[in-house]
Structures are given as structure tokens and as C-alpha cells.
Amino acid sequence: MARLNVSTSFVLCIQGHLFSIRLFMEIILGLGRMIVMELKSKEDILEMLEGYEKIVLFGDSGCAQMCDVGGILQLEDMTDFLADHGKDVLGYVFVEGGLCDEFATKQELEKHKNMLEEADAFLVQACGVATQNLTEMVPEKISLPAVDSDFLGTMPERFHHDERCSMCGECVLDLTGGICPITRCAKGLLNGPCGGSMDGMCERDEDTECAWQLIYDRLREIDKLDNIKRIWEMKDWSKKHGPKTIVHEAKDALFQ
């Protein structure tokens, strides 16, 4: 740790810049992968803020910004909206990266200490992790969710999100040509498709592709159809059962 000197700082500084550039590129080029969320309705937000007058907003440059719920623009819109409805918005806290990053969030909390002390409630324009993180970090204040977290997905273009991962705890993408049947099949079948797959589409609605048709096409392309010719045994769903905690062992092999 003593060797963490100027040159390291410089490298990490550059890394920080690269991170912002990457985020920018992700927004422009649509390379995002994120927790996808939507703002709750105006009525819901006003209802949950009833009785709280001095509000501080929270947003971040990660998922919240990419989903257009907690970027600078939305924080400012929310400020105007709440002011129009008689609330006293003291300001906002915007975390570079994500509110899920406790460390980065603490830095920002420190910076805005005075404003936060004055607040009655925090309105969090980020995912449920962010709201819970703030509740734990600042238990003396009430943190309220301004958004509903929907799924883990991609952003092929701005405002467009597709679900991609169910976080089932046991990835099978190696066997399915990189297409997740648990997430993208409407029934999450492991020996799909069901009898409702027609002309490449799912029985659920005419806009959803049949994931098993996609898997079949992809595996045929890469000559791995054998993967799905055999029966897939029952899945161990206990790997998905929460609440879960993972503690990685800290070792410094990568940089040695």
C-alpha cells in the first residue's frame, strides 16, 4: 500500500477518465448492460413523500442515468416537479459510477453533509439496491424509492431495454450458444421449446421471439446441436434462493 504513489494515482486517474468515456460511449453506441428500471408514477411519488417537506434527490451515472431515471437531467426534472408541488428540494447527490458502490457514495455523502442533515427524506432515483444502501448508511433519514427495478438487461439503443439475465446462480450459456433460456423463454424451460413456438415467435404475444428457436438456430450455426439433443436434468433452484452473500477471498494475484 505504501507503494501507492503518484504514478499509480496518475494511472487510476486516467482509468477514471476512461470510465467516463466508456459510459459516454455506452450511451451513444448502446452497449449498456444494466439493472433496468422505470420511474414510478407522479401520483405514487407524491403520495410517498406526503409529510416530508425537505427532500434531497439521489442519482448516479451508472444504471440510473442509462435508464433515464436518475441522471442529471432527471434529477433536475424531479427538482422542478417537486417544487411545483410545494416541496422544498434542497438539492441532489449525484454519484459517479453507482449508488451501489458504497465507497463512492460515502464520498459524496461526506461532500453534501450539511445539506443532508437538513433533509426530511431522500428520494432515490436508482434501483432498490441504492435505496437500501442509503437506508443502511444514513439510518437517521428516510430513503424512498422513486423507481421500480424491473430486470437485468441490455440497451440496444437509448430508451430501449431487453431482459437478458435472471441471476439464477448457475450459468448455462455455454450450452445454449449464448442465449439464456431461463430468462428469454417465457416459461424458463430447460428442454424447450414448448408446443406454443410458431414461426420463431412465442405463444405469449406476437412481439416476443421464441428463445428456443434462437438457441436452435445459433447452435446449428456453431455445430453444437448435440447440446440440446439430450435431456437437461432438473435445475437446482436452491442456487437462486436469496438472501445471498458472497465474500471473495482478497488476494493480489492479478497485479503481482
Add this chain to the structure above:
Amino acid sequence: MVLKPLFMKPRTLYSSNPFFSRQPKQISISLVRLPYTCTEEIQILVQTHLSRLLEDNRFVVTAEVGPPHGADEQLLIDRVLHVKDYCDALNLTDNVRGIPTMSSMVCSHFVRDCGIEPVMQMSARDRNRILFESELYGAYALGIRNVCFMTGDHSLLGSHPEAKMVYDLDSIQALQLASHLMSGNDLAGDTLEGTPHFYLGATFNPYADPIELQSWRVNKKHKAGARFFQTQAIYGVSRFERFMNRLDVDAIKTLAGIIPLKGPRMARFMNRKIPGIKIPETMIRRLVDAGDGLSGNEKRGVVRSEGIRIALETIEKVRAIDGVDGIHIMGVGWEESIPTLVKEAGLYPRPKKGE
């Protein structure tokens, strides 16, 4: 140096991952292996009227009645008495399209009391492996021996779209589970207090895509223990024939699905709302033309006769296809058509039990 710990961040983030720092340990096994009995070795220890007729290569007729949408079992009994002499076994559907109806197990029990053999349907949508096991024990205790497994329609298509679907298992894994129970142990490997035995069945839809993968699924179901298959309703026969040509028809028994059409409105509704149904436009045209220029009861009668005629033609055609061992008539709210169809197709009377 307030920012110092922040700089440490990426460093610890990456290097703390055991993946980079240790001998690779076994990170994941693929899907779980439970103490299965190899299902191909399972001896079918149970004989049912249905299994006997199929093994004797008799042309079998099964039918289907919808359980009541409520608690009146008399409604069910009335429907059953109406059709029971016209089929060899009777399917009890399991909350089709996610619309709640009386439990297929309970209905199977009533059907048995009516003197006809039930085929209990079980869908994977509403039960996890625990309930599958529990209900299979109960079904066996009630004297139910034919069980037919299916995936189950998506609940968004029915009246309870807000419901949480289960899909702990798919239909193939459910068949594996049922086969495994016949070994005398449950999935945990614990010895059962009474071993159930079933004649297992499954479904397939020849119109579903991709056709190659769908035919593999029939193989998988057979490997998992399915001995008889009931298909989705057949309308266009050529695709069905093409599908049958892909199957090892000697290994399985197939009952071709028949749903007589009441009229063009029903046909269009089914094309739109029932998963996996493909009624050709020419067929719908025939129904429209039949009722052309008529009205009221007269129109209804003529259109329905045309629907029966189409179903009879389909029965005739599927009988000629290699590997078809019978038909499965689904009344879908028009159970009265079943006796007519069976008689006019020359399939009446049905063989008596034990004959």
C-alpha cells in the same frame, strides 16, 4: 489523502476475485444430478385399459372433458355420462390457459366412479417438484393410473395473468420425476411408503417450430418415461405426416388430436388465442360458405354439420398415417359432438374393459 482508499478500489475489486488468485477450483457443475433411476429401464408394472388397447394395436379413442369452472361436480358427471360410452379413456384438463377449473385429480376420481378410465393431465405451470410428488402419490391412491404431462399454457393468455407461474420443472423433467417415483424412492432418495405406478403419457404439437427440435423433444419425453402421446389438434394433415415421419413410431403410441369446429368464429378465436393451433384459411372458408345466406338455428345446424364433416375427414386422413394409433377428441365446450364423431367415423361401439 482522503481519496487514497478510492484509488485502492479497482485494485481490490479485481484482485480479490478468487478466479485470478488461486488454483482454479471446481466452480460450477452443470445441472444437478439427482438419484434418478434410468427411465429407459423402468418396467411399466401397471396395465390400464388404455395401455392394453394400445399394446394390442387396437385403434384407440380418447376424449377430453373440461372440468367445471366452479365447485359443481354434478356438471362434470353429466358431461362424462354423455361421452363415456364413446371413448376408451377420458382426459381431464388441468387449468387450460390458466383459467382455474376443478382440480384434474379430483375430476379424475369422479370420472373413475362413473365407470370410465381417467387420464389425469398435469401441467408444469402451477406446481413445483414437491407438489408433483405429493399429487402423484395422491392420484395413485385414488386409483388414477394414466397420467399425461404437459408444459401448460402461459398464464398471460388466460383470465389470471397476474399469477406467478412456477415452471420448477418442464414436462420432460416431470416425466422423469414420475418415472423415478416408480423406483420406490423420492427425489431425495428416501424410500416411499407405497410405490406408485403409472402409465405415463405426454403431448406434442406437430405444428410447433423448429420441427427438428420438436421431434427430439418427443424422443426426450419417451426416454423420460412417456409411452403414449396425445397431439395438439390436427387440421392441416401434411405437416402432421411430415412430423410423424421424423419419429420412431414403433417405440411410441400416438393419438392424433381432433377438435371439431363449431363455426368460423371459433376457428378464428382458436387461431388467435390457443397456442399451437393452426387452422388453414380454406377450412374456415368452408365453414363460412356452409352458412352463407342462412340465419338463426338453421345456419347454426348447417355450419356445425360442416364442422363435423371436416373433423371426420381429418380422422379419415390421420388414420392412414403410419404410426397413428388412435384419436383424441377434445370437445372444448362442445362435448355433444363426441358421440356423433365416434359413431360416424365407424369407431362405435368401443371395446369393453377386459375384452
